Each structure stands twice: as C-alpha cells, then as structure tokens.
Amino acid sequence: MITNKLKKASLKSTFQREKILEYIISRKEHPTADMIYRYMLTLSPCISKTTVYNTVKSLTKTNLIKSVKFLGQDEIRYDGTVDTHHHFVCEKCGKIYDIEVLCQNFNKKEINEHKINNVYAYFTGICKECKK
C-alpha cells in the first residue's frame, strides 16, 4: 500500500506524497502536474505546485511512477503503472488509454549495436468515444 511504497523507496511519508502517489496510481488518467495540483486543492487549500513538481520528480526517480510525453501535448503526464505497457492518445479529446503492444523487438537488449534501456511506443488517432 501507499505508505509502504514510499518507505521502500526511502522517501519520507508526508501527506502530500501519499495523496499524490495514491491519485496517480488509483485513477488511470495519466494526469499532468496541473491535474494533480487541482486534485490536491480539493483536499487542502494549501498545496504548492512546486511540491507537485518536487514530488513527481522523487516518485519518478525511485520508479514508483513513470513519466510520458506525447506529441501534440505540452505537458508531461504521470503514469502509475510502471510495468512495461504502451499508450493510445486521442487526437480529439486528448484522453490516454493503456494498450498492449506485443512486439518481439521490444524485448531486445541491443539494436544496431546500441544498448537499449527503455522502449516508448504510442499510437495516436480517434478513440472509440470520439468516433461515435
């Protein structure tokens, strides 16, 4: 659970960190810093955007969350699912869906003599909701 995750990552357990991490993990919205900030405002009128940025940086460094960046969106998004997976981004509504992409190349440790550490892949298009 949340407190343990922080402890394991050697991060001090604070109200802000608990709530921010819980929010990113439990909702599947891949929120931006601003979305996290606005959520935190509903819990406490006193929360700083700097703290949001500090927190997501700590959480990312300790691998409790991942950050992702998409073309056509200015803001970095945060993802509570740290296992390898990929995304679909709707060009109309901006919503982000998790998807599975099976590809043997994604498991390679090396391509063209370059050592591979991470794989990022995403599709863009029109989501099933916006197609209606």
Next chain:
Amino acid sequence: MITNKLKKASLKSTFQREKILEYIISRKEHPTADMIYRYMLTLSPCISKTTVYNTVKSLTKTNLIKSVKFLGQDEIRYDGTVDTHHHFVCEKCGKIYDIEVLCQNFNKKEINEHKINNVYAYFTGICKECKK
C-alpha cells in the same frame, strides 16, 4: 528537389524555406529549432527564430517533414524522413538514430476499437559511440 517539394505543397519558395528544408532533409541530425537557427545564421546574419518556427510549422502541416518529441529532451526535433520509421535516442549524448522496427501491430488500423492514425516508437539507451 527542394524547390519542387515546396511548390507541390503550395508553399511559396523563399530563401529561408529552401535552406531550412534542405538542412532538415540532407543532414540526418533531427535538428531542434535552435540548431536550425544556428545553421541559418551561418548562411545569413539576418534570420529570425520566429521564421524558423513559422517554417517548421508550415513544413510539418504540409507533411514535408515530421516533428518528434522525446522524454528527457525539452525541444521538439524535426525529421526530414517522412516515411514511417522509428528512433533510438542516446541517454548520454542525446544523439538520435533512425532505426527499423518491424512489428505487425504497427500496421493495424484499429486497436481496442480506437482508430489509429499514427504510430510513434522510440528506444532509449546508450549508443554505440558512448558505449566505447
């Protein structure tokens, strides 16, 4: 050739556009706006960064180039190869290499009922130069 490409895209042929498009296509550096700007300065002391931004926007809209965005890099990069291909980004030197990623899923027109228009995929790690 460059002039024809502009003509076909219904873009007026100007010195700035010719040189910027030629630079992006001929070198394989996936340059940033700033790299393009610094290159243009070597050709003429009078070039505006606004023009660089205006130009890459026109070129992208008309599909003469593509733009790409990578985690860990603040700037948008421009790519003169418009055919589908993918990238490797070195975490150390920031250099970008074109790579081939064969994956049947990349040809799908639909995933989980979402209509797919584009696929973006890139690997990060340590490039063969930096491994030495």
Next chain:
DNA sequence: GTGGCTGCAAATCATTTGCATATAC
C-alpha cells in the same frame, strides 16, 4: 497588386531554482 512571408518585441506557459521555514524520523 496582394496575400502570404519575415522578423521584431512582447507574451505565454510548463517547469526549475534559490532559499527560508517546517516537519518526519
């Protein structure tokens, strides 16, 4: 001749930084 380009200066906006205060352990 005119609509589309260029380029200056100023604005925008996400993110970062410096630093003083507060708090988890």
Next chain:
DNA sequence: GTATATGCAAATGATTTGCAGCCAC
C-alpha cells in the same frame, strides 16, 4: 537534532502571438 520536504517568489527557456513591413507570384 538533523536531513529532508514544503512552498513562495523569481527565473528560465521553448514556443506563440500581434503586428508592421516586405517580397514571391
């Protein structure tokens, strides 16, 4: 008690915008 977090205000830096003059066609 101390190292680490929080949060304010100010800075940064890529990109955008408004607008005047210029030039390709």
